[in-house]
Amino acid sequence: MTVTTVDRDALPNPMDEPSFLTSENTIASWLFTRDHKRIALLFFASITFFFFVGGLAATLMRLNLATPKGLLQPAVYNRMFTMHGIIMVWFFLIPSIPATFGNFFVPLMIGARDLAFPRVNLASWYVFNLSGLMVLYALIMGGADTGWTFYTPLSTIYANGYVLAAALAVFVNGFSSIMTSLNFVVTIHRLRAPGMTWMRLPLFVWGIYAVSVVMLLATPVLTMDTFLLGFSRFTGIGLFDPRHGGDPLLWQHMFWFYSHPAVYIMILPGMGVVSEIIPCFARRPIFGYTGMTMALMSIAILSFFVWAHHMFVAGISIYSGVVFSLMTFFVAVPSAIKVFNWTVSLHKGKITFDAPMLYALGFVLLFTLGGLSGLMLATLAIDVDVHGTYFVVAHFHYIMVGATVSAFFGALHYWWPKMTGRMYPEMWARFAAILTYVGFNLTFFPQFILGYLGMPRRSYTYPEVWQTWNVLSSAGASILAVAYTLPLVYLGWSLFWGKKAPINPWRATGLEWIAASPPPKHNFPRTPIVTQAPYRYDPEADTFVSQEGTPYAE
Amino acid sequence: MSLDVNPRRALSLPFVIAWLILLVFTGVSLFTAFLGMGVWAPVAEFGIAALQAAIVFILFMRLKGPPSLRWVFAFSGFFWLLFLFGLSATDYATRRGWPPSYIPTRPGITTLEDGR
């Protein structure tokens, strides 16, 4: 097959159709749009707002913990960590990659014109904003002080504060993620372009599919649980109250039945994004594509068997603890496969270090450390020692902030040219990526040590002897805050003064890089026919073949 | 796959028969409740309920035809519930301090008496 040396940059951007951004610019065209790309940008605006609201709460917490005396009143600190938890989990981490990049790129990557149910997709954004207003009402009126886990009987009887408003916000938010995942599952099953078989799906689409399956099967249990919590708190029935025969652990069982799969909802799309970025910037196919897809789906399935490892010391039976600990070790296996596959995907590649690649490599390292500390927590005897301390806080921040937020920023930079038609300033972006990595490690590694020393979670003060670690952590938090606001600045700048982006700036093989950037309203002039597997890069000959089958020289 | 999956759509007889079977099953379930089978009563009742649900799913919701994607979606919900019921049973069946004992049996307890 002769290699046609077609240089993508030479071809002018096929602007025969106006891009989805500029085709119609009235308020109504945005607020009542049915275009999956516009809904993605609407979601992007909402979650960025909530990211900085949650970040503000985190900054106040770290300022308070810089000194044992602290900055905030105890009541305020308790409300800050609760709202930080609720807003970051439900209003940023869960919707961040699926609702933004999933909405924008799943139809593009499978060659469809739009998602299966565009109106349901728009309704998902409105339900998300409704629950956002409810959580902001709870925050402004005073916030709840029960922790994002709402453990009973504290949350149903003893906690004052706006627990009911926060619980109902989470209840409504559940419907938004159900609608989004319903859309993805049906679209990926039924609207793929001809030739796009399951084993030719890009790994990002596999990741979004796995996330949607987990969302569909886990969210309803949380919806019922928060409904029962609100009902018990409002009417005083004894569903979780031991004085009425109820079992406080029943709330924990149903809550963690959702919340552990929920932490996989947060990490799976990140894995999908990294599986896109690493092959593209290492210019070689991903190592073990089938292994990666099976790992994604087995994480989605196994994540439902492990929830009680959050309750080892909560009073569940010893037999149950041993069973769940064993299952937790099995759920770690697919993650181990993925980490090794990513690392070996760099072997014999032609690696460049653009900002997305730096974020992706940061993801792999931080996810590995988070995963290993997770395995420590899965070991029963160690969890007895470190449950409820800062060791756990450090573990899940390594996975949620270190891995998922890095993947989110990596995806943001990787697809920014395609979404907005502008290139971002490369050196600023690399600086921000490195600053994020450094700031993150300085913030959360001391918390591992604090945790093993025995500093309990969710406490506004601590003995002086641990102040050095807390000051280090607070210093890291300020660096992290700067590193997270930097992209806001230079990406905003690039919207107006950034270089015009060519169709395929990273010379990637996905279908989304065939459409114009930014793509027209219906993505493709005619539906592409897929003939190739994804990631057909050849580092030796410096060529790559897009999924549509046209080979390109570097 | 066109919508007219089964050409016998005109026939309404099979559906009427299925409807009668469902009513009979409800009666049988009611009957078993009064038999005094003790522990086996709920097992029988929920078995019949599951059977009825299967009939409704397959016949009335057009799941007929070769097992396809719709079968997977139809029964994955129930399959996942087994994980919730089963794995939490490892705790509830073997937990030492269960059931808790703040259960007053005196009639008329309605107020939230504080144990303090």
Add this chain to the structure above:
Amino acid sequence: MPNSAALVPEVQYATIEQQGEVAQLGMWVFLVNETLFFGALIFTYFVYRTTYPHAFAVAGKDAVLWCGTLNSAILLTSSLTMVLAINAGAQDARRAMVVWILATIGLGCAFLGVKGLEYYLDFQDQVVPVVDYFAKPGEGQAGELFWVFYWIATSLHAIHLMTGIGLLVYMLWRIRRGEITSAYYAPLEVVGIFWSFVDTVWIFLYPCIYLVGRS
């Protein structure tokens, strides 16, 4: 009979059949979520019934059995009339379809009527957990948990039933506007699937509430 080619599918579908089939698939995926929603509620029932079997048996005796059984029969019949409505739609027997849909709506309202009567009898019987509850001797507080489950489950089910009735009225409106013909009756199929699912939820609630403690 307008052939299906004349109908223009939404932009992201190739043919109208694909749009109909994907709509049904979407409803099936939504039912996975509904199954787990009601399944989680029945899980709390399962936990508390296995923990306090005696208390649930005593409390269960107060459930109005004849209302429950009559409601089961009504809902099963409504599933039948729903299917017959879809069959009529497929045969383009427009009048029969409208009649069967009206029958289904009637049966749904009958169910709600019997349910309302049962709620009235329960209020009489002082088994409303928070408002006015009188624990039978030997029932203990766990009996109140049974009634908490009863009120939450039946009210949630009733809300889903009302949504079903609303959808059926919307179907009637669309039939009047001629959008549902034998060429494209997918929306009616989707509402039929949802309606039969709500009936299935009641099939599982019936033994939970009415047949406990009868022996």
Add this chain to the structure above:
Amino acid sequence: MYNWIPFWPDTAAVSGHAVNGLFVAELCLSAVIMLTVVAMMLYYVFRYRKGSDATRAGRVQKTWHFEIGWTTATLGMFLILFVYGAEMYVWLFQAPRGDEEVYVVGKQWMWKVEHPGGQREIDAMHIPVDKTIRVVMASEDVIHSFFVPAFRLKHDVVPGTYETIWFKAHKPGIYRLECTQYCGLQHATMQGKVVVMTGPDYAHWLTTQGVHESMAEQGEKLFRAHGCSGCHGANSTVHAPSLNGVFGTYVHLQDGSVRLADEAYLRDCILNPRSFTVAGYPPIMPDFSGQISEGDLMKIVAYIQSLSGKQETRR
């Protein structure tokens, strides 16, 4: 023992050393895996960067045996640690017959500790060294968590039931006691100290607490005050099970089940007699739920325990 590791926290209990050993093993295994990943990544990133002229030919095509290889290796190593951890968990969470028993009641933002001898403390627990201490814990309101970092041991205190843990301190000293389950406004200040003293110091401390009434004696007073002695007393005419020597034996209930009469069972009987009626007796005992506080409940249970002499329960 591991004091050469920088910032290693103090260890003062037998279980602490076992957990230390396991944690160091996990640390080493995790360090090995982490360094492998970092080393592989740095090597590849440096050797195969864009500018380098290393050969890119001969890339591995058949990948699955690599994947199976390193996955089973990591799973195997970690499963060994799982067995080690699980076996220790079973040992940790089954409280044996204690030389000494201490009753702890978690109440919103304080720990009320009580010794069988009647000595009462708030946010402090004095215990003898080298003795197996069995702690019976109850909560009066929300879920707390009894955590002593130096003993590497914690257990949630769930309202509505008794939780028992045990430890054996081997080094005298003062160690931090914390609550690690968020329990409200002052969760952060719900702390205290565990004072481990040598035998004679502990005996001296017990005597200096100005307490003349042991818990059992206080329990006996409550036993009479609440009218229990009316039926269960020696000279009562009511047909009620006698409580002498019941502690630690197996009791046959009316619904056919058999329960070991430990603290939790006695507490259940007091609060919910109707569902724990002993076979052959009429269910006429009134329930006392909502009338007896956790502290008094423990005293009555201690009294019943004392009725059966020092006959310990066989766990």
